[in-house]
Amino acid sequence: MGVTRRTLLAATALGAGSAGLAKPSLARRGSGEVVVCATGGLMERSLQEHFYRRFEQEQGIRVRSIPIELPDQWARARAGQRSGNIPFDVVTATPPDLIQHADILAPVDCTTPAMTQHALPGGCFPTGIIRTAGGMAITWSKKAFPNGGPASWAEFFDVAKFPGPRSLPDTGDREWWLPLAALMADGVPRDKLFPMDLDRAYRKLDTIKPHVAAWWKSGDNSMQILRGGDAVMSVLYSSRAVPLAKSGEFDFTWNGAIRDVGNWAVLKGGPNTANAMRFLKFFVQNPKEHLPFSEKVSFDSNNRETAALVPEAERRYRASWPENWDRLVIADYEWIAANRNAMRERWVNWLTR
Incomplete structure (x- = not known):
């Protein structure tokens, strides 16, 4: 199933569901590493604090963080595809990236409990998941x-x-x-x-x-x-x-x-594809991490329980708050x-x- 504009529009709708779902028990610990690309600075620091370190501690998989801007990331990903040496596992993708680079992206299973119970409605699609939206x-x-x-x-x-x-x-x-x-x-x-x-x-x-x-x-x-x-x-x-x-x-x-909208996607044939998929499932869980992460980066993030925790004073700064979201193009x-x-x-x- 390809990524279409209809799919991506639904994925960026960011419904504010807030069902109080219990956190599923963690799967057995893994091993090895996962190579994750994101823009540097505040975004990388906040991902480290709220997701990468906790993933390492709870899952036993090292996160090798690569701070990189998107044009360079995709140039290196394409070069890796040609050479057969894929440099990354998880990459940052805009909605057009998911269409333009669909041929080098691994399919994502949106039927897993993590995606159906914790991701935002429409927050998972065939070649990626929403990471942040603003x-x-x-x-x-x-x-x-x-x-x-x-x-x-x-x-x-x-x-x-x-x-x-x-x-x-x-x-x-x-x-x-x-x-x-x-x-x-x-x-x-x-x-x-x-x-x-x-x-x-x-x-x-x-x-x-x-x-x-x-x-x-x-x-x-x-x-x-x-x-x-x-x-x-x-x-x-x-x-x-x-x-x-x-x-x-x-x-x-x-x-x-x-x-x-910034998305996570997984490169086909990367060095640690199974760990990359495990990271995506991990990312959409635990609203108590998504709330402070979203406050720090000033983007909404992909967890449906977080919306119920947003203080009223913060709503002016939230892109997905309805009166703000309707003003976006x-x-x-x-x-x-x-x-x-x-x-x-x-x-x-x-x-x-």
């Missing part, structure tokens, strides 16, 4: 804009109304995040965004490019740029926008934020996957010219 959110300095920052992409691009240097990503899925944002800034309604009019998108991006002071390469880097005053606004992973907002010096909006992942290589080439040519 949004790519407009974020600004309250010092620069004490009366409120840009509330839409149109205002983000409006350098007369909101003057000052911007920062934008040059990592992850920037080749479709930013053209999508540009189309919204240019007045394209949400239901008309796909198929994407890339010529129109890049004409709009041309208007903002002279005002981009820094292109960030990682989540940590995106925060450093704003904190250092090199830019007065940016588009950030919500995992970085939320802690900045909580500091009191910055704010952000969910309005028009692009849904940003979801992409047509099949269209993106079919056009991704051309979009990436166009992005690189535009950025470097």
